[in-house]
Amino acid sequence: MHNAIELKNIVKRFGKVVANDGINLEINYGEILCLLGENGSGKTTLMNMLSGIYQPDEGEILKKGEQISIRSPRDAYSYGIGMIHQHYHLVDVFTAAQNIILGLEKEKMDIAAVNDKVLEICNKYGFDIDPKKKVYDMSVSQKQTIEIVKQLYRGAEILILDEPTAVLTPQETDKLFKVLRNMKKDGKAIILITHKLAEVMDVSDKVAILRKGKYVGTVNTNETNPQGLTDMMVGHAVSLNIDRPVYENPTDKLVVKDLTVIDSDGIARLDHVTFTAKTGEILGVAGIAGSGQKELLESITGLQHVSEGTIQFINPDGKGIELVGKTPIQISKIGVGMGFVPEDRLGMGLVGSMGMTYNMMLRSWKNGKGIFFKKKEPEEQANKVWKNLEVVTPSIDFPVRKMSGGNIQKVLVGREIASRPPVLLTAYAVRGLDINTSYAIYNLLTREKMNGSAVMYVGEELDVLLELCDRILVLCGGKVSGIVDARNTTKEEIGFMMTTVGGLKGGNS
Amino acid sequence: MKEVKTPLIRLAKRADIDKRKAWAIRIGSILVALILGMIPILMAGENPFVSYMIIIQGSLGKAGYIRQTVKRAIPLLGVALAIAPCFKMRFWNIGAEGQITMGAIFASFIAIKLGPSGLPLVVMAILMCIAGALGGAFWGFVPGFFKARYNTNETLFTLMMNYIAIGIVRYLQGGPWEGRPGTQIIPMFTSNARLPNVLGVYCGWIIVLVMVVIVHIYMNYTKQGFEVAVIGDSENTARYAGMNVGWIMMRTMLFSGAICGVVGWMLVSGANGTLNSDVAGGVGFTAITVAWLSQLNSFAMIAIAMLLAIIGKGSATLQTRLNIPASVADIISGTLLFCMLACEFFINYKLIFRHKKEAEV
Numbered sequence: 001m002h003n004a005i006e007l008k009n010i011v012k013r014f015g016k017v018v019a020n021d022g023i024n025l026e027i028n029y030g031e032i033l034c035l036l037g038e039n040g041s042g043k044t045t046l047m048n049m050l051s052g053i054y055q056p057d058e059g060e061i062l063k064k065g066e067q068i069s070i071r072s073p074r075d076a077y078s079y080g081i082g083m084i085h086q087h088y089h090l091v092d093v094f095t096a097a098q099n100i101i102l103g104l105e106k107e108k109m110d111i112a113a114v115n116d117k118v119l120e121i122c123n124k125y126g127f128d129i130d131p132k133k134k135v136y137d138m139s140v141s142q143k144q145t146i147e148i149v150k151q152l153y154r155g156a157e158i159l160i161l162d163e164p165t166a167v168l169t170p171q172e173t174d175k176l177f178k179v180l181r182n183m184k185k186d187g188k189a190i191i192l193i194t195h196k197l198a199e200v201m202d203v204s205d206k207v208a209i210l211r212k213g214k215y216v217g218t219v220n221t222n223e224t225n226p227q228g229l230t231d232m233m234v235g236h237a238v239s240l241n242i243d244r245p246v247y248e249n250p251t252d253k254l255v256v257k258d259l260t261v262i263d264s265d266g267i268a269r270l271d272h273v274t275f276t277a278k279t280g281e282i283l284g285v286a287g288i289a290g291s292g293q294k295e296l297l298e299s300i301t302g303l304q305h306v307s308e309g310t311i312q313f314i315n316p317d318g319k320g321i322e323l324v325g326k327t328p329i330q331i332s333k334i335g336v337g338m339g340f341v342p343e344d345r346l347g348m349g350l351v352g353s354m355g356m357t358y359n360m361m362l363r364s365w366k367n368g369k370g371i372f373f374k375k376k377e378p379e380e381q382a383n384k385v386w387k388n389l390e391v392v393t394p395s396i397d398f399p400v401r402k403m404s405g406g407n408i409q410k411v412l413v414g415r416e417i418a419s420r421p422p423v424l425l426t427a428y429a430v431r432g433l434d435i436n437t438s439y440a441i442y443n444l445l446t447r448e449k450m451n452g453s454a455v456m457y458v459g460e461e462l463d464v465l466l467e468l469c470d471r472i473l474v475l476c477g478g479k480v481s482g483i484v485d486a487r488n489t490t491k492e493e494i495g496f497m498m499t500t501v502g503g504l505k506g507g508n509s
Numbered sequence: 510m511k512e513v514k515t516p517l518i519r520l521a522k523r524a525d526i527d528k529r530k531a532w533a534i535r536i537g538s539i540l541v542a543l544i545l546g547m548i549p550i551l552m553a554g555e556n557p558f559v560s561y562m563i564i565i566q567g568s569l570g571k572a573g574y575i576r577q578t579v580k581r582a583i584p585l586l587g588v589a590l591a592i593a594p595c596f597k598m599r600f601w602n603i604g605a606e607g608q609i610t611m612g613a614i615f616a617s618f619i620a621i622k623l624g625p626s627g628l629p630l631v632v633m634a635i636l637m638c639i640a641g642a643l644g645g646a647f648w649g650f651v652p653g654f655f656k657a658r659y660n661t662n663e664t665l666f667t668l669m670m671n672y673i674a675i676g677i678v679r680y681l682q683g684g685p686w687e688g689r690p691g692t693q694i695i696p697m698f699t700s701n702a703r704l705p706n707v708l709g710v711y712c713g714w715i716i717v718l719v720m721v722v723i724v725h726i727y728m729n730y731t732k733q734g735f736e737v738a739v740i741g742d743s744e745n746t747a748r749y750a751g752m753n754v755g756w757i758m759m760r761t762m763l764f765s766g767a768i769c770g771v772v773g774w775m776l777v778s779g780a781n782g783t784l785n786s787d788v789a790g791g792v793g794f795t796a797i798t799v800a801w802l803s804q805l806n807s808f809a810m811i812a813i814a815m816l817l818a819i820i821g822k823g824s825a826t827l828q829t830r831l832n833i834p835a836s837v838a839d840i841i842s843g844t845l846l847f848c849m850l851a852c853e854f855f856i857n858y859k860l861i862f863r864h865k866k867e868a869e870v
Contacts, residue, residue, distance in 0.1 A: 371733065
């Protein structure tokens with residue numbers, strides 16, 4: 001018997017970057033396969049090739065043993081392949097049934113018949129939706145259900161779900177898995193992308209693991225355990241030789257207690273997060289993307305609405321200042337210096353159409369009396385950053401949008417450390433940068449740390465976190481999975497904590 | 510492997526373009542627009558070159574014509590200046606029409622109520638100017654407030670506000686402010702409510718030139734102008750930098766509306782001498798063209814406003830001399846806008862045609 005889908009030696013390049021490098025994958029009907037890998041390991045790229053969004057540069061895709069070529073999402077439909085993306089593509093003002101038949105040309109617009117057919121599918125697999133309900137009245141999990149039913153309605157027999165549980169509550173996840181098992185019994189082939197090891201162990205038959213675009217292997221779920229999977233996922237530690245001096249007599253700088261953030265969908269993005277950041281320390285924050293890192297940093301800077309908890313900034317005299325409930329301007333007015341390097345450099349940290357000078361001014365534009373801004377100081381600062389950080393740009397008035405990624409980041413980091421803030425928060429500070437620029441950034445952060453700043457480093461590469469940071473806070477689904485000493489831990493331990501709340505030892509330390 | 514199809518034409522972003530090349534493209538686009546503008550003239554059966562000459566003559570040929578042309582350019586320039594901060598902020602204020610009208614109503618209120626009392630001209634002018642600014646600011650603030658608070662669509666909101674303002678004038682014309690019963694006309698203002706002429710054109714031209722400088726300084730050297738520019742690029746960055754985005758939106762709309770209101774005052778007090786429902790007469794929309802073509806640069810707006818006024822005034826002459834409707838002016842300025850916007854596209858992107866060799870691979 002042939003496999004439902006077989007991928008042979010798939011290669012996909014984006015310019016110089018090899019996103020998928022010789023991937024092999026097999027899945028049978030009546031089987032659930034989990035695709036496991038860190039961020040940027042190439043999972044979504046691979047699945048996008050199955051759903052017709054990208055075409056592979058090399059390699060073959062076989063369905064039931066026959067080679068096929070999927071050139072568009074429409075092709076994918078015709079081969080019975082349906083993908084449920086992380087972000088839903090639904091029309092808010094349409095009903096569930098209207099969304100389900102959207103784009104089906106041959107379908108007769110007999111909405112009553114469609115409603116019946118949708119209900120039939122729902123009953124068969126145990127979904128719970130009202131086909132006549134409008135999408136804007138629905139919860140996130142109901143929207144997801146529509147996306148799945150949409151694929152089934154179109155006759156999909158191979159379903160790909162990209163991190164479906166990321167937005168669901170535990171109860172909703174259980175419900176989803178029940179449905180997935182029903183679909184499996186019905187002979188569907190299901191590919192599930194997830195980071196949560198407990199879910200992998202719970203629902204899958206096989207696990208395929210990718211690491212940095214390469215295929216590591218496929219194992220049967222009943223022949224492995226979470227630790228074994230983590231080891232395959234993170235690989236062996238690589239030595240980077242990042243300089244890590246020790247700062248004498250660190251003191252508490254930022255005391256965070258029970259910090260909770262609930263988003264507009266009612267999902268807890270941060271769930272009673274408690275930790276302390278100290279002077280002269282780089283506190284790493286590890287976690288799968290979307291585990292609450294963004295919300296954590298934005299809460300501290302006053303950009304995020306906090307539902308519960310306290311954030312105390314400790315003055316040198318030992319007194320604490322409460323930051324929760326204050327706007328960024330209020331925080332800076334009471335004299336709390338904070339540097340923040342956000343993840344989205346051009347969308348949040350910088351103004352792309354302006355040059356370095358005006359971007360430096362983003363931090364100081366309010367200074368001075370009167371209606372006119374002062375350009376002299378930011379200009380000097382821009383010249384300093386230009387020279388000291390070796391930013392490659394024709395002039396300090398050259399729009400930063402047109403600079404390379406590394407130079408953009410230097411401008412941003414340069415501005416944020418210029419005022420010597422006692423607290424420096426960075427999110428993915430070296431993402432997309434080459435090795436040399438990355439080391440330049442590491443050195444800058446370490447210099448700030450040795451100057452007595454409390455530095456928080458949200459990162460994605462565990463090797464870097466292990467060598468750059470003093471302690472590492474591990475987030476998993478908005479909860480603190482644990483805080484470990486970076487000098488005495490292993491990549492495997494952190495990898496495990498990222499995918500399992502509580503980690504090996506359990507509890508917050 | 511099946512061949513991967515590359516499209517016939519691909520777009521690639523230009524890293525940078527030297528200034529001379531950029532200006533060559535811009536001037537080329539004006540030429541293309543003029544050539545395209547010949548089509549409707551040819552269709553009307555006239556010689557396009559002769560027609561273009563008449564347009565120039567009819568707008569700049571005599572001192573009197575020049576005065577007429579400048580008179581057309583004044584409100585265009587003033588309103589373009591008004592909406593520039595909004596557009597810089599990416600707040601699509603297409604309600605200048607209504608804000609002008611509202612300013613005109615408020616200014617007219619002063620003229621009608623206080624004019625007959627015989628206050629001196631200077632006092633009247635100041636009072637009417639303030640009233641006009643208040644009226645325009647009020648009309649601009651409403652959509653700004655709802656956008657900031659409830660994120661309503663400012664394009665539709667400002668557009669609809671236009672019709673309300675015009676409706677109010679119609680009501681005043683036929684009701685409380687009507688002159689001789691049944692005429693539907695508001696009588697001419699008393700002379701102390703009329704702006705004097707300087708060099709043959711009402712002194713509004715001096716006021717708009719002063720405003721050019723003010724808006725230029727506001728946009729380029731003030732904290733508020735900086736805030737507006739940052740929001741226009743990225744609202745998130747503005748919040749990150751601690752800016753109160755909602756308030757800045759409302760404040761900018763107050764500012765923009767106030768300038769529109771001042772233009773409204775100048776129109777009733779200078780150009781027309783009274784209020785009628787056609788007081789804005791499409792200026793609020795044409796000014797969008799002016800602002801956009803000059804890339805929100807205040808000084809460039811002077812040239813563009815004059816250019817459009819020349820085409821407008823010249824086409825009116827064209828209609829009387831040849832058998833060509835004056836609406837040809839709209840076609841030419843429309844083509845001009847289209848070509849110049851398209852040329853910005855070619856300045857930012859270049860086209861790459863598929864090579865035959867590539868296609869065979």
